[in-house]
Amino acid sequence: MKLARINLFILIFLSMMKDHHCEPVxxxxxxxxxxxxxxxxxxxxxxxxxxxxxxxxxxxxxxxxxxxxxxxxxxxxxxxxxxxxxxxxxxxxxxxxxxxxxxxxxxxxxxxxxxxxxxxxxxxxxxxxxxxxxxxxxxxxxxxxxxxxxxxxxxxxxxxxxxxxxxxxxxxxYESVSNFVKMEGTEIANEPFATRNLSGIAECAMRCHALSKCHVFTVKRMSDIYKCKIYTTTFLVANSTGNPDEVIFIL
Known part of the structure; x- marks a missing residue:
């Protein structure tokens, strides 16, 4: 079970790194x-x-x-x-x-x-x-x-x-993307389902992937940790041009 979780973590991390080189949505x-x-x-x-x-x-x-x-x-x-x-x-x-x-x-x-x-x-x-x-x-x-x-x-x-x-x-x-991709020019208005302080983006992705109801998560760098927020329902901020401190990913 532990090995399977590690493999899942690696697969999500690699797919996210690939998507960083694709155009965001x-x-x-x-x-x-x-x-x-x-x-x-x-x-x-x-x-x-x-x-x-x-x-x-x-x-x-x-x-x-x-x-x-x-x-x-x-x-x-x-x-x-x-x-x-x-x-x-x-x-x-x-x-x-x-x-x-x-x-x-x-x-x-x-x-x-x-x-x-x-x-x-x-x-x-x-x-x-x-x-x-x-x-x-x-x-x-x-x-x-x-x-x-x-x-x-x-x-x-x-x-x-x-x-x-x-x-x-x-x-x-323009391109077909899979797994988690960045979402540009918007902010989330509602409260997250869960908030965690984690070691990186990929760990936040793994938490979201493991929760069937999760389809959006955000990550904000806080000195030596990442604040991870997981959402099961998503409302967007009106007329937002995006929050530069918080990166939004959608599944």
Whole structure:
């Protein structure tokens, strides 16, 4: 058992060193072309990739597509070329949850260049309603190669649903990456599941790898130790440009 743990530690460490030489994941959606099934008011699709994730729709920072659920209202961003996509962060509005503006019962689908939505691969599905004014990172079930990212609300038959976001960030890279990779230009808002003082990045990766619920960890150098934080749910800081003292890795 001890030998197996050492081998696991070495494999994770080597894969992380390899990934340090690859491009880190970053937000691919910023200022890219966006569209939606139907515009509602002045809340155009492009508002959700303008870099402003302020939660107040009346300030012009959110998109909104509305329609009967039989038409499956959707929002989509064109990344201009194929990338290897790890996850999608969605910023919700500050509207009261009793209204149907907070995303619920939705899918995130990805399809590639010269493909159609019928060829899309499911990145993530969530049934419960998102939280108001929160930015949550949804990690794909696996890394997916694609150019188009579509978010569709399914809802209940006969319902009139909104697809409203105040920002959508698509995290990925040019190259296919495996295991843990660095996440650029963002910070984590919620409290970690666990915090440990460890000897290095690879040891923190091993702790995360051993916990099935862990998909993100951060590392901060503190003189002769590393402060390791492990997360099982991830909310991002609004309008963050990143914390230079803390490195974020996603699985």
């Amino acid at each position: 970053w937000n691919l959606a910023f200022n890219k072309s966006a569209s939606q099934s139907k515009k509602f008011g002045r809340n155009v699709a492009q508002n959700s990739v303008d870099g402003n994730d302020g939660p107040v729709p009346s300030h012009g920072s959110c998109s909104d597509s509305v329609g009967l659920i039989k038409h499956k209202p959707w929002w989509e961003v064109d990344l201009a070329q194929d990338y290897y996509i790890k996850g999608v962060a969605i910023s919700q509005s500050n509207y009261n949850p009793v209204y149907k503006y907070l995303t619920h019962n939705f899918t995130i689908d990805i399809y590639g260049e010269n493909k159609t939505i019928d060829d899309a691969i499911l990145c993530y599905y969530q049934e419960e309603q998102a939280e108001m004014s929160q930015t949550k990172l949804y990690l794909c079930v696996k890394t997916i190669k694609g150019r188009y990212v579509r978010i569709t609300v399914h809802g209940q038959p006969g319902d009139n649903e909104h697809v409203m976001f105040c920002e959508v960030k698509v995290f990925g890279s």
